[in-house]
Amino acid sequence: MKIINRIIGVVFLWLLFTSIAQAANPTLVIYTYDSFSSDWGPGPQVKKAFEEQCGCTVEMTGLEDGVSILNRLKLEGKNTRADIVLGIDTNLTAEARATGLFETHNLSLENSALPGPWDDSMFLPYDYGYFAFVYNRELLKNPPASLKQLVEDPQGPTILIQDPRTSTPGLGLLLWIKKIYGEQASEAWANLSDRIVTVSKGWSEAYGLFLKGEADMVLSYTTSPAYHIIAEQDRRFAAARFSEGHYQQIEVAGIVKSSQQKALGREFLAFMLGDRFQSIIPTTNWMYPATLTASELPPEFSTLIDPSPALLFDDKTVARERKLWVNEWLETLVK
């Protein structure tokens, strides 16, 4: 009996202590994608850096990708545990806004390195990148110099792309071609279709197949070669610069309306735009940080192509037209 009493006593004390510790140490829950929160992503460093500053605990939940984060939030609605959502891109912000689950951030984006202006009152960008076709310099001597050349040269290189129904880069290429070709996008896809080796479910399959030598080029990011240079000291890979410009992806974060930690959330967003967070991004997320200038990036980034002009549809257009455009793409490619 005494032992049981003692155990109960210990458990009680433990509960008391942990609850005191929790009260003194608020927790900030961040929903993000798993390549951000994983061991080799920016997550662990970001968590450590912010915890030192805020006297709080950061808890990251890694979901599959931006789409999953938004869906999770929709499913949980007001009951969500999330205080911050980090990792949706501008193709999703209109949809995210429409849920009414986000709070205005009341912060301004100073020192923006983004090529365009930023006037979103709910979401703030933390990094951005550009889609590009990556190739092996030793195997492909004359990469196309424009999207039009890639599309219209029947002798052009073979490519691996991702499915816009299941993958973010896949959707990016769809929008890229739409931006350049407009009403003629279907014809462009028809021209291209013979040289598409395959359309994969996600980025990983396509990139893996590319490294196995299954096609001349793969749809990826302009920053992909930086990974091979910095992490593998391999300089064979390059992204082809297209003269029309490259379609842009901007990744953003926002505060969840139902959060009990909004002040802390705002502190996190401000931290996110600061140098400490931003300098973690280039070599962990392999994207351009949103507020660092070119000179503040790792030197290897200067070897990357200049993707300007940046191409981007506004988020309302994407939300409105996406289904239609994807169906148009499908109709062309299944012929």
Place this chain on the structure above:
Amino acid sequence: MTLTLRSAYRVPVILAVLVLAPMAGLLSLGQLPGFEPQDLQFWQSAYIRRVIFFSLWQALLSALFSVIPAILVARAFALNGNFRFRSLLLRLFGLPLVVPSVVAVLGIVSVYGSNGWLPLGRSLYGINGILLAHVFFNLPLAVRLLLPIWQAIPRHYWQLGEQMGFSKWHRWRYLEWPALKEGLPGVLLLVFMLCLTSFAVVLTLGGGPKSTTLEVAIYQSLRFDFDPAQAVMLALLQLSLCVLVAVVMLRFQRLPEVEISTSSPASKSESYRSLLNWVVILFAGIYVGLPLASLLIDGLSGPLGGVVSNIYLWQSAGNTLMLGLGAATLSVIAGWFLLRGSSELANLGQFRRAQLVELCGSVIYVVPPLVIGTGIFVLLSPYVDVFEWVYPVVVLVNAMMGLPFVIRTLSPAMRQNQMRYQFLCQSLALSGWNRFRIVDWPLLRRPVGLSAALVAALAMGDLGVIALFGTPDTATLPLLIYQQMGAYLIPQATVTALVLLGLCLLVFWGLERSIGGKTDA
């Protein structure tokens, strides 16, 4: 009697609730913010017709291309008896089940891609690639499922055949084919279902959106389009298509005419060895072995030390192991009671109902885990912290997915057992635990071991459900592989895949040995 009858339906009712409740949960999402009402045109579109047609067509072709050669291979294994590496080879045949699809795609491409060992070039992408991959996944599985059929042919049948001077053809016609005929439709159905729900492999090796299966459409409607109602409708469509196919196939399946005999069913005999059978085994071994070998080579030349010394890898391995064993246990228990019910119904002469009960367990595989998982999430999230429930839910869903494997491996043996020993048990008043201990267990432990091993492999390779919940502490090896792949860490991912394969081999060996007893498969 009515009591046992009611208990026969217990497992099917639980299964129905586990499938329908999450779907109802999803359908109730109508009022959620950001919900878009479903697009009615969708159902009349040429798109959905094409998707249905393609799903069925590729699944049927894949099933035939996997199972027909598997008959030859299983026969070769059965007739060539014991040889060196036989059990190792058969355990390797359990491996493809655990290989995550992205890894399998890379393995297939290493062999048949343009820089591969047997290059097919661009013609790989299309139905060729789909078939190559599906046969790689399913031929070995079908061999494992068909092999026990030969072992169940009583020894005195073979002796009788010899006395009557049977030729090879006669043996096949009068001894092997009648036994095979009973099990074949079930195996075909299982492989058909596995191919019907195949997704990343079909999309990637199929060459593009022409190769869209229903599973892709379900994934699309639950993710990018976020239309739960449409996802549920598509899932129900897939389920009913599969039930339809199952009903047609089961028409060909006769319930066995089991002779009440005490003859031992072992049939390994040296006298049936033939060169042709060695060639068949060799080819099957090479076919299954090549993609695995390419993985082994890639893995061993990868950053072994760096990956293996990561504590996170071993946590994930531990999680994977728990998941596999948990799902296997639950699945085998559920399968046991379901089959018990079914064979009791059959005993009472209610063959249709017995088949129906079995069917419930057999077709559950085609209910998309994404739909069930999301549905359970919707049901649970208002009441509990879902993150603390990730493991139970993942184990539960995987156990459900594994049920058809249990049924396939256990059903024939269980029915025979029931028919052979029911009168004996009745006259000895053996029932309940005693009957299980004395009669059922010793005779059924081998198929139980195999089914546990198969379910464990399936669950250990699963990605769908765990990815849905996503939380940093609960990664499994397949999830880790996908995360590494998604972060340029492809060499690391290959090493992780190798660890997963090793773990799976270990579990397969352990379960077959510990449950199934010392005699090899």
